[in-house]
Amino acid sequence: MTFIAVQCPHCHSEQIVKRGKTGCGTQRSLCQNTGCATGSFLLDSRNHGCVPEVKQSLMDRSLNASGMRETARVLRISTDTVLSELKKKEDALQSVHTALRRTLHPAAVAVDIERAGEAEMDEMWRFVGKQGNPRWRWHASDHHTGAVLASVFGRRKDEVLLPLKTLLEPLGLTRFSTDHWGASTRHLDADVHSPGKRNTQQIERTHLTLRTRIKRLVRKTICFSQSIQMHDIVIGLFVNRYAFGLVV
Numbered sequence: 001m002t003f004i005a006v007q008c009p010h011c012h013s014e015q016i017v018k019r020g021k022t023g024c025g026t027q028r029s030l031c032q033n034t035g036c037a038t039g040s041f042l043l044d045s046r047n048h049g050c051v052p053e054v055k056q057s058l059m060d061r062s063l064n065a066s067g068m069r070e071t072a073r074v075l076r077i078s079t080d081t082v083l084s085e086l087k088k089k090e091d092a093l094q095s096v097h098t099a100l101r102r103t104l105h106p107a108a109v110a111v112d113i114e115r116a117g118e119a120e121m122d123e124m125w126r127f128v129g130k131q132g133n134p135r136w137r138w139h140a141s142d143h144h145t146g147a148v149l150a151s152v153f154g155r156r157k158d159e160v161l162l163p164l165k166t167l168l169e170p171l172g173l174t175r176f177s178t179d180h181w182g183a184s185t186r187h188l189d190a191d192v193h194s195p196g197k198r199n200t201q202q203i204e205r206t207h208l209t210l211r212t213r214i215k216r217l218v219r220k221t222i223c224f225s226q227s228i229q230m231h232d233i234v235i236g237l238f239v240n241r242y243a244f245g246l247v248v
Ligand SMILES: [Zn+2]
Pocket: 008, 009, 010, 011, 012, 013, 031, 032, 033, 036, 037, 038, 039
């Protein structure tokens, strides 16, 4: 006689009872743990996309240089599942490093603002969907530690500078340095703004990490984003996980 211990894949409870069979004859089980929201589940799910481990793996792959189709093929799930799982995360995305915000001493911080992920002008990766549709992420980071303080999307310099300023204002941050751009000199007071390349080395390192890990930012690849929404979600998730230290 063989004994197989059945565990709930979500809460790992062993209080499991049988709950009929599915249309194709797979045994359905029910978790009786009152604290578990799952209810019934399949032990040997044909639908890999429903398994929590697969969902986590999907997220890890998307943020570690795997394209959407590649992720779907390796995990044996559909690209639609990959898409919908990523889209579910959209609402929870944050643009300010809230944990850092509490420990920050405003007087000691100088903020660098620069485009995240810089490359030659003619490269494909920064275009979403088609050529001529550039999509940039802009980072504001602590000049001394390189920690990303806030992050926004925008096409032009003018578009992103004001939102970044609005995000950083409650932190009491006043010292900014940016690369030479017209927008920054127009919107920042002369005494708080010190344009120049020498202050932006830290942020360039962040670009490199971003470009290495996210396939849709890699140059000369076919894995560029088809839609602005997915592009923003994946890069937003990446920033949330690796720059802000959030769980995604
Ligand atoms: Zn359970």
